């Protein structure tokens with residue numbers, strides 16, 4: 001039988017009925033610890049009261065008008081995002097891909113305004129920018145391109161964490177207008193570049209008049225221990241996109257820009273019917289309030305360090321561990337072998353995790369965790385990994 005839902009996701013055989021904090025319950029009443037947050041989305045955990053209240057109140061008044069009108073809470077959200085990011089101006093869409101589409105369109109128009117007819121954006125291998133045609137073309141993963149050629153023109157690709165390669169591309173290509181990178185790769189396996197990566201990219205972009213565009217869809221909104229990951233450095237990008245953690249699960253994406261880039265898109269150049277409607281903006285404002293009030297950025301840094309220490313103590317040096325790395329609450333445990341089946345094994349023990357890039361266990365837990373909850377995730381996952389690929393190499397069946 002053909003499924004009424006197109007088969008674009010390999011779904012695990014579980015459905016959830018409700019959650020609270022980092023706990024979530026399936027329709028049979030079984031409890032799970034959520035160390036994934038629906039892929040870095042529910043950073044405040046499930047059913048956060050501040051979000052519930054803001055959304056309930058807003059939907060009872062007006063949830064959608066149109067960007068044909070003034071939207072006061074969108075204005076407020078843009079002002080607050082500009083204040084925390086150092087950007088000047090925001091465009092709201094409904095997803096990460098849409099935020100990156102806006103950034104790519106902005107870069108192309110920026111190029112055309114400079115008299116460059118075939119503007120090129122430099123992107124990297126191992127990156128993930130979304131599933132729309134432009135963002136999948138930007139994405140550095142063949143599996144995501146496969147079957148959807150012809151890809152969009154106007155992208156040049158360099159290895160990740162390799163500024164020299166980007167400089168080389170620029171020497172031979174006067175059509176380059178921008179560089180688009182993730183500060184830490186998400187789907188690509190939590191790859192953390194050298195600490196001077198963004199700073200050197202900033203210099204290179206300044207020397208050449210290119211826009212530095214950062215995809216903070218996954219790294220943004222406090223997850224790495226700063227509001228945005230570039231804030232671990234002293235630089236400001238020209239364009240920043242974010243989405244996942246911004247409204248704790250209500251669909252929103254934003255493309256923020258600074259300086260000339262902030263005024264490149266003009267009326268009629270771009271749009272999105274639902275983008276930044278009163279409902280999602282109410283949720284995002286509640287998320288920003290909560291992050292500030294509860295000092296969740298500092299907590300993300302503390303919790304991330306605590307979990308890294310915990311995993312290092314439990315697993316560090318084991319023969320089957322290739323690397324344990326983290327950037328705030330983006331944590332990757334790379335095994336020496338593929339381990340995708342750990343996702344189902346973890347599920348069976350009541351733990352939600354993800355495996356990406358074949359052999360990297362990826363954790364994106366909530367910023368609202370207690371120390372005990374963080375420790376519980378560390379101990380349960382460590383135990384599971386040891387059983388999965390322990391000294392006796394025995395493997396349980398699900």
Ligand SMILES: *Cc1c(COP(=O)(O)O)cnc(C)c1O
Pocket residue numbers: 094095096097098100128129130131182186187215216217218243244
């Ligand atoms: C998830 C993600 C996207 C795409 O976001 P969607 O909301 O799925 O369109 C883009 N870039 C990065 C870095 C992501 O992690």
